[in-house]
Amino acid sequence: MSPSPSLLPQVPLGSTDIHISRVGLGTVKLGRNQGVKYPTSFSLPTDAEALDLLAHARQLGINLIDTAPAYGTSEERLGEFLLGQRHEWIICSKAGEEFEQGESSYNFSPKHIKHSVERSLRRLKTDYLDIVLLHSDGNDLEAIEQGGLDALAQLKSEGLIRSFGMSTKTVGGGIAAAKQSDCVMATYNLATQDEKLVLDYCAEHGKGVLLKKVLASGHITHQATANLTSGETQDNPLQASMDFVFKHPGVSAAIIGTINPAHVAENVAAAIQACANK
Numbered sequence: 630m631s632p633s634p635s636l637l638p639q640v641p642l643g644s645t646d647i648h649i650s651r652v653g654l655g656t657v658k659l660g661r662n663q664g665v666k667y668p669t670s671f672s673l674p675t676d677a678e679a680l681d682l683l684a685h686a687r688q689l690g691i692n693l694i695d696t697a698p699a700y701g702t703s704e705e706r707l708g709e710f711l712l713g714q715r716h717e718w719i720i721c722s723k724a725g726e727e728f729e730q731g732e733s734s735y736n737f738s739p740k741h742i743k744h745s746v747e748r749s750l751r752r753l754k755t756d757y758l759d760i761v762l763l764h765s766d767g768n769d770l771e772a773i774e775q776g777g778l779d780a781l782a783q784l785k786s787e788g789l790i791r792s793f794g795m796s797t798k799t800v801g802g803g804i805a806a807a808k809q810s811d812c813v814m815a816t817y818n819l820a821t822q823d824e825k826l827v828l829d830y831c832a833e834h835g836k837g838v839l840l841k842k843v844l845a846s847g848h849i850t851h852q853a854t855a856n857l858t859s860g861e862t863q864d865n866p867l868q869a870s871m872d873f874v875f876k877h878p879g880v881s882a883a884i885i886g887t888i889n890p891a892h893v894a895e896n897v898a899a900a901i902q903a904c905a906n907k
């Protein structure tokens with residue numbers, strides 16, 4: 630029997646046996662509200678609000694959650710919130726970027742990557758991570774040359790992580806990372822398509838693609854709201870964004886960052902429609 634079109638579909642992440650929902654929940658806004666590029670400022674959700682958000686997301690079929698050491702308190706908070714439900718989630722974290730006292734710093738040496746993953750395991754109160762990505766500063770090839778992906782491959786062989794890849798910012802880096810890992814995280818949206826060649830490569834070679842900034846960090850939807858207020862007519866920018874990204878055969882999942890439960894529901898509905906129509 631084919632699954633009901635009202636359910637959020639899942640797909641394998643590239644050639645792995647990890648099944649992820651086609652919408653993931655990005656959690657920058659659970660742990661960090663400094664040095665971010667969202668259109669409006671915000672307060673971190675309370676524990677009760679965050680727990681409601683996660684329960685709502687899970688109920689709507691989201692099983693993929695994206696975090697990072699550089700997202701402030703996101704990992705520690707998730708470690709508490711996901712107690713007792715670890716196996717219901719596919720957790721993606723990162724390594725290589727630190728964010729302290731309002732500043733990012735980067736270290737992709739194998740020693741640091743190992744230390745970072747072991748710290749993520751402690752913070753997330755788990756003994757394995759499903760996906761770990763190198764958290765690039767934009768110098769993707771240099772990060773790879775420093776041995777960051779080799780360190781993640783080693784951690785995978787030791788069973789601490791189930792899959793690995795890299796969040797990249799360049800075409801050359803994205804393709805180089807995909808060649809030696811399971812997946813990449815790339816930027817691709819209605820406004821920015823520079824990394825499309827990375828998606829093409831992944832589609833051809835069975836590598837997973839997680840998309841970040843599908844709504845251009847909220848600027849696409851925010852601008853549409855501003856236009857509506859000023860009386861301009863507007864298509865549905867959320868549906869247009871989802872239709873656009875899911876048309877590409879390389880895309881595994883769209884990681885959308887939100888702390889608004891109503892937005893989670895809208896995002897899931899738009900992704901279901903986009904996946905059904907493509």
Ligand code: NAP
Binds near residue numbers: 654657884892896
């Ligand atoms: P995004 O998902 O494109 O946009 C998030 C913004 O859009 C939030 O401000 C959110 O506000 C708003 N939004 C979400 N759903 C909406 C809806 N239905 N209607 C109107 N507004 C909506 O951008 P992102 O958060 O920068 O990226 C997504 C995730 O990718 C992050 O959370 C993170 O996990 C990951 N990421 C990774 C990197 C990296 O270098 N690896 C970089 C950036 C992001 P509300 O909270 O009000 O919904």
